[in-house]
Amino acid sequence: MRISELSERSGIAVATIKYYLREGLLPPGVRTSPNQASYDEQHLRRLRLVRAMIEVGGIPVATVAEVLAAVDSPEMPLFHVLGVVQGSLGTPVPAAPDAEWERAHATVRAEMDRRGWDMKPSPQAIDTLTGVLVRAAQLGYPDWGTEALPAYFDAARLVAENDVATALAADSRDDIIDRVVVITVLGDTALSAIRRIAQAQVSLERLETGTRPTD
């Protein structure tokens, strides 16, 4: 198809598609004349993937290019794709190691030890979580971590079981990349939205009954 049809089917402006081509977010089409190239379904698919990463995940264009180059490289084991996409979702690490940081890190470590979880594969996420607990302590809630982590870890485990099953159902390299973006980028936004829905629902139940429902 021509770039105009690619634009029509994806809902993305021709100028934007040309920008993505220049930045390497989209592989070039097959030249059919000096001024024209032809694109196929793979281009459409990649274009939708790029939009999801940029618009839903808020990932900068340059980072999207790096992630795609990494996951497209044949040396990348398929299973590492999850880590690469996760790494692109920058999460702030808001504190430097000090006594408060050590205390928060010990809280995270205790929760993971209790579950027998390996800390090695997730240094970045563990740092982010530690930073969050430091912030909570600074806001006057030093025990929030201890109180909230058991429920948060139980919830994350439920979701992760589903996520990994979705990733493992992939049948090709392209398919796993798409699935990982669905899981990480869309999944984060979905979980955050559902959490707000659930907070509203639980609040409503508390206000109606004045007690903790048995559900």
Place this chain on the structure above:
Amino acid sequence: MRISELSERSGIAVATIKYYLREGLLPPGVRTSPNQASYDEQHLRRLRLVRAMIEVGGIPVATVAEVLAAVDSPEMPLFHVLGVVQGSLGTPVPAAPDAEWERAHATVRAEMDRRGWDMKPSPQAIDTLTGVLVRAAQLGYPDWGTEALPAYFDAARLVAENDVATALAADSRDDIIDRVVVITVLGDTALSAIRRIAQAQVSLERLETGTRPTD
């Protein structure tokens, strides 16, 4: 205390504190001379809250000012504070209502009906979630919603029970504002980080055993 001490204790530059004062993110101190004002513990507390919203939540300064004005107003029922802070966490609504949107919305509605959850209090979050399912369908996974929502809703409910209990333990207006920021802003970042930790753990277990663990 003077602004220099406020800066030292909060770790925030004097120039930044002055900027927050001008933007109304921080109430003015008590004038002690034409060029000096005095600040107290409430200022320090508010400053930490503002930093958490900006640095961890990524909320723009102007939005932080609006949120604080809303939650500070005496007419605001304490229980609505949660909704105001949530509303400030802009989540993209990536699709306009069409047939695909209707299908995705029906998936969300079915899941909420099944649980007997009220859709009225969360129109924005439901729109966001619907938009995510539309994106997943565009990426070639029209059934992701149906497959993932049960686990995501169970997980969100677990977390929300904990969140609402934390909010209800507040003993003053200032306390509830701080708690709601901890729950919404820090909680979102924490859950996202823990989800990555759990994905790594579940992946590791799958790779080691090649089967679904009984855990």
